[in-house]
Amino acid sequence: MNDTLFSQLSTLGSSIILMFGIGLLWRKSLHAYAESFKWQSVALTIMFLIIGYFGDDHELYVVAVVLFILKVLVIPYYLNRMENRFGDQRELQPYVNVASSLILAGLLVLLAYAITRPLVLVSELSTRGGMPLAMGLIFVGLFVVITRKKAMMQIVGFLVMENGVALLAVLGTFGIPIIVELGVFLDVLMGFLVMQVFVYHIHTTFESIDVDQMNELKH
């Protein structure tokens, strides 16, 4: 009973985390992107707690706390600050329109199911149901990075992709060593800060954060 509950909760949590990722494709403003990312991170934190509880691994609680501070408090705060600085940024014309993006996201998740099928078949873990969804989230994050024009939306896409990696790691291993986990978090934070600085530079040089306009550099 405990095992089925665990497996259902982990699949359910992964579905919810994935839905926040797909929800990004539907939203337009940076504020909405930041909100989606924040709530996705909240769900991810809860997921870590659940796995920590059922997998009986207390280090995961520590990881969950760090994750909460970093991805629910710090990064959304900086995202909102960027929004205040640049004004209301909207993704008005992505390379792929919203309706097609959504359908493609569905297909990407199916692709993730196909790719992780061998893994799920050999796996004995009760969390195996969530693995395809985590893989799907990585694809969806990458899709956001590829198809959105505004630099800040791409950053959020990258962060969502990283959430997918974290989810896949915790589902597949019940927690990698805490030191590795912390190193990854630090990398994400550094990456985010570096990208933020870049966006500021892009903004001052081009007076826009639409990376499409960077094509002008070629001429």
Add this chain to the structure above:
Amino acid sequence: MTGYLLEFGQALLALLLAPGLVGFVRWVKARLQNRRGAPIWLPYFELKKLFGKDVVVSNNASWLFRVAPYIVFVSALAVTFLIPLIAVPLPFDNVGDLMVVVYLLLLGTFFLALAGLDPGTAFGGMGSSREMTVAALAEPTIALAIFGLALGAGSTNLGRIVIATLANPGTAINPGHLLAFAALFIVSLAETGRLPVDNPSTHLELTMIHEAMILEYSGRYLALIEWASWLKLTIFFTLLSNLFIPWGMATKLTPAALGIALLTLILKFIVLGLAVAIVETRIAKLRLFRVPELLGMSFVLALLAVTSSFLLK
């Protein structure tokens, strides 16, 4: 024999509950918006008033215009025989499964759209074209969402799905179930002309969908169409509440069980009605061109529901 009697009782119950349900949603919405709100039983008087009025029909309208209200009403009424309202299993479960339900609903929509086109007014045609856009996008999602459940239960028979969930309560927090619920909820709002897609309380020319189609109708025809659209809301509420949260439904045909089933049904309707009213108060109507995106979202939800119940068996 009692089974058949119960079927008729159930259809009658749906017919009688439908106006009250709409009245309740309107009332809660009014309260949330700091208005006093019309009494819950106002829709019953609305029907009585409309049935008492004369019918005015345009000279340009053909027989289709006169037939459509009956088809719309009867197709909605037929669905109430097939869905699990208060008891399972029922004899008519074997008459039609979820495909029949979905396509009976679509039949009503189709004739309503034809009737909107028939008198040749600009608004009617506009409403019809919009309604068909929404219906074309919503219909596959409904089927897919219920398929997500059917895969879990191993049958497309609605009664069997309910019994399977009752027998195995753990499946209710299955991701397949919850995603399908979310998908079906969004589609219900679209199909019954509720807020993010269509505003049921105004005749705002540029945005209306359902109201535009029925603009030419009056008297008993209008009454039938309104009643049918309220029935449709009741049908979707029933699907949402009884397929996903079937507890309380009568599995034995004793008076006590049926009484409990009726009470829980009303309770579920109240909860869903509150949810719809809150959603409608919280959000604004979407621009028409964003509606396909919303329905695309619900389609993806339904697709994920099916994959997670199919591939993780």
